[in-house]
Amino acid sequence: MMPDLGKYAFAVLSSYAASLLLLVALVGWTMWRGARVKAQLREVEARQERENG
Amino acid sequence: MSIWEYANPKRFMQTSAWVLPWVAVLALACLVAGLIWGFFFTPDDFRQGSTVKIIYLHVPSAMMAINAWVMMLVTSLIWLVRRHHVSALAAKAAAPIGLTFTVIALVTGAFWGQPMWGTWWAWDPRLTSFLILTLFYLGYIALWQAVENPDTAADLTAVLCLVGSVFALLSRYAVLFWNQGLHQGASLSLDKEENVADVFWLPLLVCIAGFVLLFVALVLMRTRTEIRARRLQALLARERLA
């Protein structure tokens, strides 16, 4: 199934690898930070709810 | 109903929560389809061989790297004129995405240039302009990080974005003046004569759509995070006062 990339295999494969890596890192970082902030916010909101309660 | 209603953070959170999954799924679908189509099912170019497959990453990321800056310019202007916080936070959210796209464009360009031009890097006008764009993104992000008060940071980065846009354009023409360059002309002009062949053009379109949608999804997601982070800060500040 792998297409024959000929003598340029290294260039093509490394471009794809590097780009996908960067994209995955960006998406992963975005989602990780999103989840963390969301969890922290929920925790603080719950705590203040109880205290003011 | 006017578009400015979405500038209300609450309204934005509701709407974006509904839109985000759709955009994200569509982005993923377009990217997977476009890249697989481009990588496995397109022929090699008669001159460039298999390196032509790199354009499915290079061209969309380069386009979005510039568009992300334009979007930051627009949202910065909206923030300066109408003081909508969502707008400022969206600009902040877009900068790292734009930077990543710029780096992707530079890296894929280097991998393409190595066999084609015989060098990883040439001081070609477009390459140089992109390197300068990277510096602008870095400075913008660094300024956001350095200023503590969020409203001050939003104002200062917005001013930097405006002035930076003028200088980025100026640099573009200065660099063109300085060196005429190796790059081929626009591969996507509407002028059919200069266009790339249809076999490459269709998967490329899908990839461009994928990158646009990915950008929108990431901006929405990061803006939501920024809004939550602002609220978190406000709550913590209130706690300290009490």
Add this chain to the structure above:
Amino acid sequence: MGALLSRDLRLAMRAGGGFGLGLAFFLLLAVLVPLGVGPEGGTLGRIAPGILWVGALLACLLSLDRIFALDFEDGSLDLLATSPMPLEAVVAVKALAHWMVTGVPLTLVAPVLGVLLNLPVEGYGWLVLSLALGTPALSVIGAFGAALVVGVKRGGLLLSLLVLPLYVPTLIFGAEVVKRGAAGLEVAVPLLLLAGITLAAGALLPFAAAAAIRINLR
């Protein structure tokens, strides 16, 4: 305005004002580059225009954070902002003072350093002219950058990161004038563009810088 200008000039001349620092840096660069590159062939003469312009730019960068930081710390920037003089004019005067203590001396010593770097004879006039035309832009753009980071502690590195990309067009056109001049080519186009950048930056950037200072003083 005159009072502010003479005050800034006096502060810069006083010990620790950083007046000689930029010049010394420029001189060191002109000595170190030939040591690194080697004296052979025409290499030095060919790269001299670029080296001199980059050196002037970096020397200018050295003293940028002093434009507003000291006044911000001791509170005199607040006084200036509330004085009847428009803040835009304050910025313009301070940029002018910065230029008079960095740009002018750099321009005057540049021909001497050109000798060290084997600059071709035809280049000297253009070197002085291009620096005289271009360094005001460096000071004004730098004043804008300094205004952005005035509230940031230890903002020096950030300032360089913000200002260097803004310096690109000035550097390109300035070095191009000297390069073409030294090679005996037509220099009118880059020279006019360089002058255009200086005039436009001088006319518009004080407004942006004043806006940034107002934001920072809020």
